[in-house]
Amino acid sequence: MEMSQAELAAHCEKQDKAITELTQNMNRLIEMIRLNNHKKYGSSGDSVSYPDGLDQLCLFNEVEATAQKGVPEPTFEEATAKTPRKPKQKGKREQDFKDLKVTVIEHELPAEQQVCPVCDSPLHDMKVEITKTLKLVPAHFEVEEHRRHVYTCRTCEKNQGEGDKIPFVRANMPNLPIPGSFATPELIAGIINSKYTNAMPLARIEREFDRMDSVRISRQNMSNWVLQCSEEYFSKIYTHMRNVLLSKDILHADETWTRVVQQDSRDSKKKCYIWVYCSGVHDEPIIYYEFHESRATESAKEFLKDYSGFLHTDGYEVYHRLEPGITVVGCLAHIKRKFTDAIKALSPEEQKKTVCFKGQEYCDYLFHIEKKYKDATPEERHNKRLTLLKPVMDAFLSWLKETKPITVPKSHAYEAINYALNQWPYFENVLLDGRLELTNNLVERSIRPFTIGRKNWVTMKTDRGAHDSSIVYSIVQTALANDLKVYEYLVYLLKQMPNTDFNQHPELIEKFVPWSKELPANCYKTKN
Numbered sequence: 307m308e309m310s311q312a313e314l315a316a317h318c319e320k321q322d323k324a325i326t327e328l329t330q331n332m333n334r335l336i337e338m339i340r341l342n343n344h345k346k347y348g349s350s351g352d353s354v355s356y357p358d359g360l361d362q363l364c365l366f367n368e369v370e371a372t373a374q375k376g377v378p379e380p381t382f383e384e385a386t387a388k389t390p391r392k393p394k395q396k397g398k399r400e401q402d403f404k405d406l407k408v409t410v411i412e413h414e415l416p417a418e419q420q421v422c423p424v425c426d427s428p429l430h431d432m433k434v435e436i437t438k439t440l441k442l443v444p445a446h447f448e449v450e451e452h453r454r455h456v457y458t459c460r461t462c463e464k465n466q467g468e469g470d471k472i473p474f475v476r477a478n479m480p481n482l483p484i485p486g487s488f489a490t491p492e493l494i495a496g497i498i499n500s501k502y503t504n505a506m507p508l509a510r511i512e513r514e515f516d517r518m519d520s521v522r523i524s525r526q527n528m529s530n531w532v533l534q535c536s537e538e539y540f541s542k543i544y545t546h547m548r549n550v551l552l553s554k555d556i557l558h559a560d561e562t563w564t565r566v567v568q569q570d571s572r573d574s575k576k577k578c579y580i581w582v583y584c585s586g587v588h589d590e591p592i593i594y595y596e597f598h599e600s601r602a603t604e605s606a607k608e609f610l611k612d613y614s615g616f617l618h619t620d621g622y623e624v625y626h627r628l629e630p631g632i633t634v635v636g637c638l639a640h641i642k643r644k645f646t647d648a649i650k651a652l653s654p655e656e657q658k659k660t661v662c663f664k665g666q667e668y669c670d671y672l673f674h675i676e677k678k679y680k681d682a683t684p685e686e687r688h689n690k691r692l693t694l695l696k697p698v699m700d701a702f703l704s705w706l707k708e709t710k711p712i713t714v715p716k717s718h719a720y721e722a723i724n725y726a727l728n729q730w731p732y733f734e735n736v737l738l739d740g741r742l743e744l745t746n747n748l749v750e751r752s753i754r755p756f757t758i759g760r761k762n763w764v765t766m767k768t769d770r771g772a773h774d775s776s777i778v779y780s781i782v783q784t785a786l787a788n789d790l791k792v793y794e795y796l797v798y799l800l801k802q803m804p805n806t807d808f809n810q811h812p813e814l815i816e817k818f819v820p821w822s823k824e825l826p827a828n829c830y831k832t833k834n
Contacts, residue, residue, distance in 0.1 A: 340651035491800035556586030558749035591787030636733030642669035648718035688740030
């Protein structure tokens with residue numbers, strides 16, 4: 307039976323739609339395969355350089371923006387000369403070695419050899435040639451034997467009557483971190499530094515101790531010491547950190563997963579979460595880790611229930627459902643990442659032909675403008691953003707709105723554009739205050755030490771251990787952010803805090819926080 311012309315046209319149209327849909331699905335699958343292969347085998351990082359320079363966008367007249375009147379033109383030799391190698395800094399070795407212990411080793415001729423080889427006359431010491439070398443002294447164990455003298459009165463002994471007590475007076479001895487334990491502040495600090503700064507699991511530390519001096523300390527003992535010090539001493543700093551952090555105008559927030567083997571004394575491998583909060587770049591550095599069993603809204607609300615201010619976040623929807631007093635600030639790095647991910651697996655020439663390349667260019671141009679006034683005051687930065695950054699942001703937003711309807715649905719380009727449009731109401735809040743950042747990279751850098759450690763120790767055993775690890779991570783990472791020597795700082799805490807009465811003087815906790823100005827000089831990498 308022959309089809310009519312109208313039926314044939316409808317059939318052809320139906321077939322065309324099916325072919326178009328199949329082609330779109332095929333292209334989407336090819337995109338997914340390319341991206342997955344790049345994630346597995348390609349280089350990491352979000353940075354995609356401009357093949358033809360920063361003038362790709364041609365949004366504004368870069369000539370007026372970059373011109374500097376009165377600057378002389380370089381000579382031909384200067385323009386064509388290769389970039390000179392940076393000269394070595396004089397005295398750098400002496401500067402690096404200045405705080406190290408020096409052991410002097412004299413090399414002298416024996417007296418019988420101090421004779422002139424020509425005339426046999428005595429030689430005199432003319433000068434000393436100095437060669438400095440750097441020696442590594444491996445860690446080793448030492449035993450401290452505390453001898454606490456006890457005194458009594460001979461006279462009272464002689465004159466002792468019935469019922470009289472002979473007085474005994476003991477010499478003072480500092481309290482140890484864990485009463486009844488042989489663990490010193492130095493030993494506990496070394497264990498914490500290895501695990502939480504250098505990401506070494508306790509099992510490896512146990513084996514290393516055995517190799518060093520055949521000292522066998524079980525990982526269970528080490529774990530107990532860390533837990534006790536965390537709950538007895540570090541928790542006081544941790545609580546104070548939280549109160550100070552929530553008093554700030556600007557915070558950064560992010561979260562990452564972890565697994566807990568046992569929950570409520572039952573075997574479990576439930577995926578739990580570590581939430582991380584940081585102070586802004588214009589405040590003293592504070593990095594706060596908090597353990598929660600879930601990634602739900604309640605976890606963020608519990609910490610931020612009394613907070614009012616700006617909160618830098620990624621695009622996770624939970625942050626957009628917080629209290630009205632919180633102004634969420636979106637992240638340009640996450641917007642850019644959606645575009646760069648879609649074209650990472652393409653060649654440079656193929657990238658230029660894509661919609662995502664244009665979106666990535668807009669993001670890079672915004673970063674380029676921001677970098678020009680990175681050293682400005684917050685007030686100056688706020689004004690510069692309104693005059694220089696906002697027009698580019700407006701152009702970017704217009705391009706996103708114009709491009710979305712003509713982009714293939716469900717493609718990576720469509721998803722990137724849609725993500726940028728959804729995040730735009732939060733990202734544009736960066737224009738409200740000059741202290742805000744274009745990205746949430748600050749907290750992402752702070753969360754990385756935990757993710758590196760997670761690759762080594764894989765899981766946490768209990769909820770208690772996860773909570774106490776959050777406390778120790780907070781202390782250690784905040785110490786690093788404040789340019790402290792973690793080991794020296796921990797030794798100081800474990801020596802001083804057991805001998806401080808916080809019940810009578812709770813204000814003394816401010817002496818021990820990582821940003822305190824009262825820390826001893828040996829705690830700093832470079833004392834201000």
